[in-house]
Amino acid sequence: MMTGTLQLALAFSADLLHHHHHRRPLFLPWCALSKKGHRFFTSLAAAAGDSAAANRLIRKFVASSSKSDALNALSHLISSNTTHFHLSSLVLPMYRRIAETPWFNWNPKLVASVIAYLDKQGQPEEAEALISESVQKLGFQERDVALFYCDLIDSYSKQRSRIGVFESYARLKQLFSDSSSSLSRRAYETIICSLCSVDLPRDAENMVEEMTISGFKPSAFEFRSLVSGYGRLGLFTDMRRVLRKMEDAGYCLDTICSNMVLSSFGAHSELSEMASWLRKMKDSNISFSIRTYNSVMNSCPTITSLLKDLKFVPLSMEDLKGRLQKDETLLVEQLIGSSVLMDALKWCPSEGKLDLHGMHLATAYLIMLQWVQVLRSRFSAGNWVIPTEFRVICGSGKHSSVRGESPVKALVKQMMVRMKSPMKIDRNNVGCFVGRGKAVRDWLCCIHYDL
Structure with a gap:
């Protein structure tokens, strides 16, 4: 493991914390494909092996589509839940074609998602070229490049690529030699959440301890990440231990955290534990939400x-x-x-x-x-x-x-x-x-x- 080597020596500019709370959205919320999008993917599948025909289809689709339809089609291709793996070689051509449209605004989150997908699909050279291109586009501005690497870590975690997470973190760590509080906090938040996403909650918890030693008080966000990370793996003793640490740190259990606990129990068919937790929520005056219902009802097999x-x-x-x-x-x-x-x-x-x-x-x-x-x-x-x-x-x-x-x-x-x-x-x-x-x-x- 790389736990012992994950030491932060990073620098953000003074206004980064404000920037972090106004993060740019990832392009568009995920929506179901339109009928036009379905026809497009069907045509691409039929053109398999014919790159010239595929490029013509992409050019025609992007040119005749709205911004939302074009970006939504791309989001389906690069989603970690995509069913279009056979079209992975067309992701970069489609991104390039979209980037040429007059309505396109370069977005680090979008390009980070494309990079992580390309790398996961066995196209590391294309991914590396896009990273270099992005760093150059950002003008080597420390804050912007650092945020881009944070987006890259997050995107790799969504693709469940541990190697990608660690390599991107190494890039971030090497970016600067001086330390600034706002950069370090953002970096800690990103790596802790991402380690939990790739099922390494113990490494993430070690990072929380390192974060504390470095002078940063862990927020509810870091504790929730650990709760989710341990719970998803069925490590309920560790999950409860983190919940106690969270309360000891002064954070009250809320609806968001409780829903994570319920989801964890439900994923492992621990229905009696879910019922006990619901009673605990009521006794503690923690309100239920639609997501509470969703987590519980989806866990009822009958x-x-x-x-x-x-x-x-x-x-x-x-x-x-x-x-x-x-x-x-x-x-x-x-x-x-x-x-x-x-x-x-x-x-x-x-x-x-x-x-x-x-x-x-x-x-x-x-x-x-x-x-x-x-x-x-x-x-x-x-x-x-x-x-x-x-x-x-x-x-x-x-x-x-x-x-x-x-x-x-x-x-x-x-x-x-x-x-x-x-x-x-x-x-x-x-x-x-x-x-x-x-x-x-x-x-x-x-x-x-x-x-």
Whole structure:
């Protein structure tokens, strides 16, 4: 291991800390490919082995595409989760073509992502050439070059390349001989997070200790990185030890950290541990979030299995609980007592709106069951104003694995049809179900089976 050699001797300019808190975004949020993007990749696959034809396709696609479509296609190619490995030789030509467009603004995060991908795909010479080109473009400015190397470390960690992380860190370490606090903190943050991402949490923890010796107090970010790193590997004793150190350092356990813990337990099917942690969150007044729901619900095997066929999912909370295992039931009961539904539900005289954005399929399913229960309860009480209209917003599938095919929308549609709901897809917004307030009330009050 290189743990003992990872000593920081770096320098940032005085304004770097401010710069760090206003980091440039990576080009665009990841979105599902458009139909045009799918056709483009299909054409590239058909042109395999014909570089001239592939370059013509790339030139035509970039020239006729919007900035978002072109960059999104590139992001799909270089993603660590890409399924287009057979097109790896076309990443650099596509990046070069995009860089020639009039709308392109050089972005260190984007080029770092391309470099890490090229190196991971066995194109080290191309990657090295792009590194040299980038350093020259930055004019050898210490701060900018250092930040670029930090971006490079981060990109290599996303590709899960340990060698890339260490080599990029070595470049950063050799950049300067003097030390400046803002540079050193940024460098520590980057390497600690990246070491955890490549499953080296013990090395990362050693870096935290070195960071402390160097005079920097570790932030909640470093502790969370360690929690995630140990938890992902199932090293729960170490994860709990870090949580105690985090509290001893003066940081309270919050929703973000708790969600990391839940995700770790869920990844290793420790459902009883998840239930215990949810109780701890409630006892400590740590609020639940949509991500809390996502982490828990995605870990329930029975629910995941039920959602494979939407035509037969239970339509009532009681029916659902009757099909769950004991630990799964405990998890669901802990969740439904939280405020997540109320946070997603807006109620006023003009509109009753439920927003399912950010919810994974299993979460949206449970929230829909809760929503029906809450609405029936309010209508039965008789002291709630009936909104003019009800809306359930589920999205049109822009961020789904297949663009335009939203699993949540498909779920809501099936539930509405099977429950004979008056709510229909909005003509003006295909990602939304809408119904008149009184019609929805009459439907829920007269429904013939137990929900």
